[in-house]
Amino acid sequence: MTNAIDLKKVSKYYPDFKLQNINFSVPKGAIVGLIGENGAGKTTTIKSILNIIKIEGNITVLGKDHKDKEKEIKQELGVVLDDSFLSEYLTAKAINSIMKKFYHNWKEDQYYSYLKKFKIPLHKLIKDFSSGMKMKLKIITAISHQPQILILDEPTSGLDPIVRNEILEMFRTYILEDETRSILISSHITTDLEQIADYIVFIHEGKILFDLPTSQLLENYGIIKCKEQDFHMIEKNDYLHYKKEKYQYEVLVDNKYEIQKKYKLKTIDKPTIEEIMLFYVKGEKE
Amino acid sequence: MKGLIKKDLLNLASYKTTLLILIIFCSIGIIGTESVTIAPIVIATIIGMIALSTFNYDESSKADKFILTLPLTRKEIVTSKYVLAIGSIIIGGLFGIILTIILTNFINIIRPNDLITIDYKSLCITTLCGMFGIALIQSIQIPSIYKWGAEKGRIQMFILLFIIILAILGISFFFTKFGFQIEEQQIESFLNQFGVWIISILMLLMYLISYHISYKIFSKKDY
Incomplete structure (x- = not known):
């Protein structure tokens, strides 16, 4: 088509x-x-x-x-x-x-x-x-x-x-x-x-x-909010970008269900498009 | 292209009071001075200049960008401006001639003992000379506006006109200095014989050159 x-x-x-x-x-x-x-x-x-x-x-x-x-x-x-x-x-x-x-x-x-x-x-x-x-x-x-x-x-x-x-x-x-x-x-x-x-x-x-x-952005993308030691446990290939906030790390992932399973996380927040945008612009990637 | 001309004419509708006042003043001028050349030149000049103000309307509405989204070629967009510019001086000149003829006949009817005679050929040549002046301004100003915008384009036009006037003065100074004599009568008889053709061809040439320059500028321009 x-x-x-x-x-x-x-x-x-x-x-x-x-x-x-x-x-x-x-x-x-x-x-x-x-x-x-x-x-x-x-x-x-x-x-x-x-x-x-x-x-x-x-x-x-x-x-x-x-x-x-x-x-x-x-x-x-x-x-x-x-x-x-x-x-x-x-x-x-x-x-x-x-x-x-x-x-x-x-x-x-x-x-x-x-x-x-x-x-x-x-x-x-x-x-x-x-x-x-x-x-x-x-x-x-x-x-x-x-x-x-x-x-x-x-x-x-x-x-x-x-x-x-x-x-x-x-x-x-x-x-x-x-x-x-x-x-x-x-x-x-x-x-x-x-x-x-x-x-x-x-x-x-x-x-x-x-x-x-x-739909993929809103359904599959997720934000993990965790402490520094937990953040270092996440493999680099498993996340897109991260932001170091005052008390925690915020990590953007594009396959939240698999990540949730892999790291046995209780919750992963559903991001807005604006939040995803900010991760790409302001976030870091090692 | 018809749509663009219609847009410009509708934009110019706000000038109708100005035009009415202009006609009244020209009428008073003709009756007062009994001059048969004033109206065509003044009306063609003002209508010709008003036609160029459509660029200001476009600039203040940032219309150029939107016009380029319409199903038109860049050539049609430039052509529409020239049709309006040329049309305005032709209509202005013709309207001036008609107004002069009507008012002169009116004066002759109410004052049969002291008739004013109209030399139609001379009236046409004078009108054409006036139109030539406006055509020159339009031919310089339109490409200037395409290049620099309506505001800056006007400044550039005045600079160009100043240069042209200086060049003419320079040539006449050169003629006087080296003893060339120009007989006014010779010029008048030459104009009476060939004036209509020469002025018309020169105007056509000016517009053609100006159109090509404008199109070249506009076709390369990013908005």
Whole structure:
């Protein structure tokens, strides 16, 4: 089966930052979460896919080269960028009249029904919208031509939990409507991704540290909290990273059930994606 | 591309009051001075400059990045800006000519003893000369904006214009110093004979060169 998006050996060099040898895929019908701290390379990766920046390496979208078939591919993409939109000086009504000129498949009725559902005013200038309203309008605009792939850069950043939840619900509905649709979503709010992502790609300082199914991360990964003497009993090959805290050691493992059995441990804590991320960034490995 | 032009026109809708005031002032100017050249030049100039302010709207909304996610080629994005720029001076010039003709006829109706005659050929050449000036500014400014952004691009444009003016002054100084005589009448008759063609071809050339430079800059640019 063709993946929705494939990145092979993608690199981009800036004077102060390098995106190095990025390889990952967004399978059809899946939601892939791209996580990492600010400046890790999430937006650069998204810009690479969209051909907004020139890169080294190969990217295919729906099986087509992202440069050669750019226009064709973009008919099938819905994009939400955190800091960029058509214009702040237009109304939601004007956005409809403009966007229908770009997309063959623009669904005017659907656009207006979403605006009504999410209480987005038709005649108010976008610059006067709240952050939540702006983001909802961007998402509505991105999905109203029924794209096969949604690419979202930090869509929930800076929003309150209620709006974030509404937005995540929009993504779930979008995927449920057609199971061949895919989403690539970048965020540093990992709790949002725990709720909706099927795969997590963790990018750190321009490199991918892991690319795993969310279920594997949440079910198989574990944190052992132990004293120093107990920590030294754990074989180096049995853990990924450890952190030396004030009173104890915290150890991240990726096969918690086997480790629990092997070392006869009573409990191993279930980590959040944020905790796993912190182990990879701040933790140590001997 | 139609979508981009529509976006720019909708962004510019906020200028409608400015344009109305401009038309009123031009009308007063024509009636007051009985000059038949003022309106086309002023209106083409202002509309031509307003068209360039769409770059400022794009910059303040950081729209360039989003526009590049739409099903458009970079060539279409650049072309849309030139269509708007060229369209604005043509519409401005034509509107100025029409306003001049209407107002002059109006003055002639209410004051039949002292008729104002319009030399249509001269009106067209004057309008074209005005349009040429704006075309020159647009041709320099659009690539500058693509290269340096709307704010910095404007500064670069003023520097370039300053250099052009200095060069023209330098040439005229050179002519005067070495005794070359330029007869105004000769220039006028030359312009009357070939002016429309020369100015039109020069404008076309300027826009073509400018378009190629803009496209080259934009096609290589990362956002």
